[in-house]
Amino acid sequence: MTQQRTETQTQVSVRIDGADVAVPAGSTILDACNAEGIDTPTICYADNLTPVNVCRVCVVEVEGSRTLVPSCSRVAEDGMEIQTDSERVRHSRKMVLEFLGSGVDLSQADEINAYSARYDADVTRYVEGHEVIDEPIRIQDDLYIRDYDKCVLCYKCVEACGDDAQHTFAIAVAGRGFGNRISTEFDATLPDSACVYCGNCVAVCPTNALQFKTEFDLRHDDNWHEDEQTVTTTVCSYCGVGCNLELHVQDNEIVKVTSPVDHSVTHGNLCIKGRFGYTYVGN
Ligand code: SF4
Numbered sequence: 663m664t665q666q667r668t669e670t671q672t673q674v675s676v677r678i679d680g681a682d683v684a685v686p687a688g689s690t691i692l693d694a695c696n697a698e699g700i701d702t703p704t705i706c707y708a709d710n711l712t713p714v715n716v717c718r719v720c721v722v723e724v725e726g727s728r729t730l731v732p733s734c735s736r737v738a739e740d741g742m743e744i745q746t747d748s749e750r751v752r753h754s755r756k757m758v759l760e761f762l763g764s765g766v767d768l769s770q771a772d773e774i775n776a777y778s779a780r781y782d783a784d785v786t787r788y789v790e791g792h793e794v795i796d797e798p799i800r801i802q803d804d805l806y807i808r809d810y811d812k813c814v815l816c817y818k819c820v821e822a823c824g825d826d827a828q829h830t831f832a833i834a835v836a837g838r839g840f841g842n843r844i845s846t847e848f849d850a851t852l853p854d855s856a857c858v859y860c861g862n863c864v865a866v867c868p869t870n871a872l873q874f875k876t877e878f879d880l881r882h883d884d885n886w887h888e889d890e891q892t893v894t895t896t897v898c899s900y901c902g903v904g905c906n907l908e909l910h911v912q913d914n915e916i917v918k919v920t921s922p923v924d925h926s927v928t929h930g931n932l933c934i935k936g937r938f939g940y941t942y943v944g945n
Pocket residue numbers: 819822823828830831832833856857858859860861862863864
């Protein structure tokens with residue numbers, strides 16, 4: 663009986679697109695949408711990061727709320743009436759996607775481009791005659807490159823480098839307005855910065871603004887064939903922590919390494935050895 667009461671108290675019920683959904687108290691609206699099988703677009707949200715709420719592509723309508731609310735960070739409350747696919751929601755998501763495309767290069771942002779197709783967003787709509795981000799690609803080592811022409815300022819890399827994962831704080835948002843950029847301290851080159859090359863920022867970047875150098879070189883040679891790659895999960899051989907590695911292999915060569923986000927120990931994060939120390943395999 664006591665157990666039953668506790669369960670009742672720790673659940674909240676919301677109504678989403680006309681369906682009743684019960685989720686544990688403290689869940690976000692996004693969690694409730696997921697529980698109901700509703701595919702909600704997200705850009706700045708990741709399961710392994712604290713929501714920063716900056717992209718606004720996940721907005722939904724909540725009855726009684728004057729403005730649309732970001733589902734990724736708004737906690738679900740008992741009795742909420744939520745609309746995830748109303749005209750207002752669709753229009754807002756479309757606008758967000760078109761504005762994103764107005765200043766940055768989304769050519770390698772596959773997930774964002776799929777959202778644009780879903781919401782009929784023309785990401786080239788505001789490009790003509792307007793300023794776009796145009797900077798030299800930062801190639802400062804053999805591990806990963808930074809191409810901020812592709813950056814949508816989702817903050818995920820900053821979060822991953824900071825207290826959500828790495829606690830290195832090598833990067834932050836610098837500048838104001840159109841001059842906003844992700845930057846190392848005083849824009850130092852990566853080898854001269856606090857970066858420890860864990861690559862956890864690369865792993866969460868949704869646009870390929872941060873990219874393995876191997877991938878960058880293959881794309882440059884028009885030889886990046888993701889659909890032909892295999893992914894093999896294995897255990898890192900460098901130390902006893904036992905992180906899981908996902909080896910992305912093309913033409914019998916490892917071309918990049920990721921880690922499963924749903925792993926209870928590493929949550930998708932690795933250190934430099936697991937992430938980049940794979941070239942010995944091909945020797
Ligand atoms: S590689 Fe690691 S330490 Fe370097 S900027 Fe990215 S998250 Fe920070």
